[in-house]
Every structure is written in structure tokens, then in C-alpha cells.
Amino acid sequence: xxxxxxxxxxSRKAKANLPLSEKLAIMESINEMIAPxxxxxxxxxxxxEKLISELSQIxxxxxxxxxxxxLDSYNIGKKMAEEIKAFLAKQ
Amino acid sequence: xxxxxxxxxxxxxxxxxxxxxxYALGGAFAAVIYSETFSTNDMDxxxxxxxxxxxxxxxxxxxxxxxxxxxxxxxxxxxIEDFPVQFLSTGNNLEIDAVENAGSITxxxxxxxxxxxxxxxxxxxxxxxxxxxxxxxxxxxxxxxNLVALCEVFNKHGLINKWINFCNLMGVINHCVx
Numbered sequence: 001x002x003x004x005x006x007x008x009x010x011s012r013k014a015k016a017n018l019p020l021s022e023k024l025a026i027m028e029s030i031n032e033m034i035a036p037x038x039x040x041x042x043x044x045x046x047x048x049e050k051l052i053s054e055l056s057q058i059x060x061x062x063x064x065x066x067x068x069x070x071l072d073s074y075n076i077g078k079k080m081a082e083e084i085k086a087f088l089a090k091q
Numbered sequence: 092x093x094x095x096x097x098x099x100x101x102x103x104x105x106x107x108x109x110x111x112x113x114y115a116l117g118g119a120f121a122a123v124i125y126s127e128t129f130s131t132n133d134m135d136x137x138x139x140x141x142x143x144x145x146x147x148x149x150x151x152x153x154x155x156x157x158x159x160x161x162x163x164x165x166x167x168x169x170x171i172e173d174f175p176v177q178f179l180s181t182g183n184n185l186e187i188d189a190v191e192n193a194g195s196i197t198x199x200x201x202x203x204x205x206x207x208x209x210x211x212x213x214x215x216x217x218x219x220x221x222x223x224x225x226x227x228x229x230x231x232x233x234x235x236x237n238l239v240a241l242c243e244v245f246n247k248h249g250l251i252n253k254w255i256n257f258c259n260l261m262g263v264i265n266h267c268v269x
Contacts, residue, residue, distance in 0.1 A: 012233065013233060016233045020124060021092075024095065025092055027129075027130065027131065030128065
């Protein structure tokens with residue numbers, strides 16, 4: 001096991017000592033590889049912001065019975081539904 | 092590929108033209124230069140302004156606009172040679188000191204200033220986000236840090252208690268005497 005860690009440490013040191021031009025090329029290929037994941041994360045963050053913004057505009061008492069029913073039964077867990085209801089009631 | 096030499100050239104000219112007093116590359120990009128490569132999407136330049144002048148980044152942006160760089164990224168970075176660059180006005184004595192004591196690298200014949208490993212670690216310790224803590228461990232593991240110089244920076248900037256807490260938290264040997 002110690003050998004494996006020693007080899008890994010050696011490999012990391014070798015990577016750290018690569019010429020800068022090689023490091024920059026590696027960085028670019030890593031950035032390209034993870035670009036789709038970064039885009040998903042950014043979209044998810046934007047969606048969350050939009051949802052929070054929209055939720056903050058809603059007043060629970062102004063919802064129709066049907067809308068309240070949907071909110072109450074929405075599959076986000078009873079505790080969270082209660083928290084959202086309490087939050088909306090304060091608006 | 093990121094045109095590091097051209098970017099340094101632009102920043103050097105900004106210094107020569109008196110737009111900024113001094114600068115040094117910091118953040119994740121600087122860490123990559125000293126250690127293993129990992130993904131980073133921008134370059135952070137720490138900027139010292141003349142002490143008598145108004146501290147504002149707007150001079151930098153109007154200078155860059157005149158130089159033909161006026162495209163901004165979502166996070167407020169500006170694209171220089173198609174690569175996002177952030178300018179961070181030094182906000183405390185540690186950062187000012189880091190710029191004043193910066194080292195240099197030469198890439199494609201252009202010399203650029205870069206924060207030393209010791210100050211990179213000290214700034215990371217001071218900020219203290221999880222990714223900063225990981226960066227400290229990485230720099231230490233790769234023996235890129237002069238431990239005597241590191242302790243001097245900690246002592247000078249009142250970071251020794253933070254360092255002791257960090258060592259306890261991360262299982263890192265404390266080489267600094269309080």
C-alpha cells in the first residue's frame with residue numbers, strides 16, 4: 001500500500017514540474033472536458049434563482065384551492081411544503 | 092490555448108503607463124503554475140494602486156477598452172486575448188505585501204509577476220474556503236513552499252492562530268512557532 005502512495009506522490013510531483021506550456025495545454029483540455037458539466041451547473045443555479053424569485057412573488061392566501069392543493073400535495077416532502085406555506089403566509 | 096505571454100504583456104504595459112502601481116498573478120492560476128494542473132476558468136490579478144490616488148478599477152477597464160478589450164464574462168471578468176481575467180484591488184496588508192514581494196515567471200520571452208507560493212498559501216489561509224484549504228494542502232505536499240518564509244508571513248500578518256487551527260483541522264504538521 002505504501003508503494004502505491006509513494007508512486008502517486010511521485011507522479012503528482014512529476015505533473016507539478018511539467019513545463020508551463022504543457023500545463024496550460026492540459027488545463028485547456030480539462031476545461032473543455034468539463035464544459036458541459038459547468039453549463040449544467042450554471043443552468044441549475046439560474047433555475048434555482050428564478051424559482052426563488054417566483055416563489056417570493058406568490059402569496060399563499062391568494063392561491064386558488066386547487067393551487068393550494070397542488071402545493072400541499074407536491075412531492076417535495078411535508079416538512080418543506082409546510083416551510084414554504086409558512087414562508088408564503090408571511091409575505 | 093491561453094495566451095499567457097500576451098496577457099502578461101498587456102498588464103505590463105498597463106503598469107508602464109501608470110494605470111496601476113503594481114500587480115501579481117494570484118489565485119488558482121498561480122497555484123497551477125506551482126503545482127499540478129487543474130481546471131480554472133480565469134486569471135486573478137491582484138492590483139496595487141498608488142497610495143495617493145483614488146482606488147478604482149475603472150481606469151483599468153477604460154484603458155483596456157482603448158486597447159480593444161471590451162468583452163465581459165458573466166462573472167464580471169474581462170476577456171483579454173479570449174481568456175477571462177479578473178482584477179482584484181488588494182484589500183488588506185497581506186495582499187499588498189504579496190504583490191510587493193511577488194516573484195516572476197518568463198513565458199515566451201515575456202516576464203510576468205506572480206505571487207510567491209508562501210503568500211498564495213497565506214492568502215488562501217486568510218480566505219479559508221474549502222477549495223482554499225485544499226490548495227494549501229496541495230502546495231505543501233508538493234514541497235513548493237519555503238516553510239521558514241511561510242512562518243514569517245504568518246507572524247507578520249497575524250495569521251499564526253488561524254494556521255494552528257488549520258493544522259489541527261487538516262492533520263498538517265505545524266512548523267511555525269507561535
